[in-house]
Amino acid sequence: MRPVPADYRRKLLWPGSTQLAPVPAVLAGCGDGTPESPFNLITIAWTGIVCSTPPMISISVRPERRSCELIRSTGCFTINLPPASLAATVDWCGVVSGRDHDKFAERNLTPLPGTRVSAPLVAECPLGLECEVRRILELGSHTLFLAEIVAVQAAETLLDAGGRLHLDKAGLLAYAHGHYYELGRCIGHFGFSVRKKPGPRIRR
């Protein structure tokens, strides 16, 4: 077994804070394209999967954000996984407001229609999730939306001839402690620690 790294044993105690990492950094699409509810984008790191069956996702948004109103009024949103090449756009969509900016137009992003929701997807992102809000909880600084993922749109170029998704080719973005990262070296697949290694063949 690997030795215990003695240098991690001594810990300092802090008050509670949002130190989960790494987390996703995704573009949430919202609005339905009408004058009252124009298409908008907001960068979200406070998101996670909350259920496998049915597939459900959570996103948390400050109620004062334009996107919070749009998601509440339309009952839907999309989650778009950006490649690391879009990091500056992802950052910008998180710091400016949809009240002052047409984020799709100003960042040269292309809205794609959802098949099950009125919110737009982002063509430049390799994977988009269409989400219908099921529950809304007010937690404090943030409104929590629990939503069912009702459809997924995946870029054809990430699929092999057998239709299998190769998400490692997408160059996805991660966020940790205030910084954006590319994904690095792949270490193993789920279950690799218990996979039986092929042993020498023994004649019996």
Place this chain on the structure above:
Amino acid sequence: MRPVPADYRRKLLWPGSTQLAPVPAVLAGCGDGTPESPFNLITIAWTGIVCSTPPMISISVRPERRSCELIRSTGCFTINLPPASLAATVDWCGVVSGRDHDKFAERNLTPLPGTRVSAPLVAECPLGLECEVRRILELGSHTLFLAEIVAVQAAETLLDAGGRLHLDKAGLLAYAHGHYYELGRCIGHFGFSVRKKPGPRIRR
């Protein structure tokens, strides 16, 4: 502006699924160390921050897992961020059951006491969050725990002389589409897209 990558425009449509990525891959500690509620660990990818003030986190656990009972009965858990060097242990803790294994002992991990919760932290992880359950929702295949992060324990060796955390030194683990990854190149910090670049000095 960057050109629109034409190869992401053509999308295939799939039914809804849990395709958020990358997500964290963390070790949740639970149990209180009594014979009825022994210390246990479970690997969790279905987690996310749900509120900044108060700091809150969600984890989703299948009700048939031993850890789900332990978290429900003790009302608390810990979230430990593992370095990529622990990837095999993280994987193993996600595929075997605490009913059959003492995961701390078998993987040579060291339980550290929480200061606010009875659940154990993992000494070998550079950052640990102590979490008190506030709400429990049954969503389908998974039970969703919404918890307040009431304390954080951080490895001293990740702090600089000014007490600032350098989480990039921790070599954290990410999970995407069934594979574990190291974090790669740092692209920028939050707000980098709008930071004013220092211009040439102009005498006036």
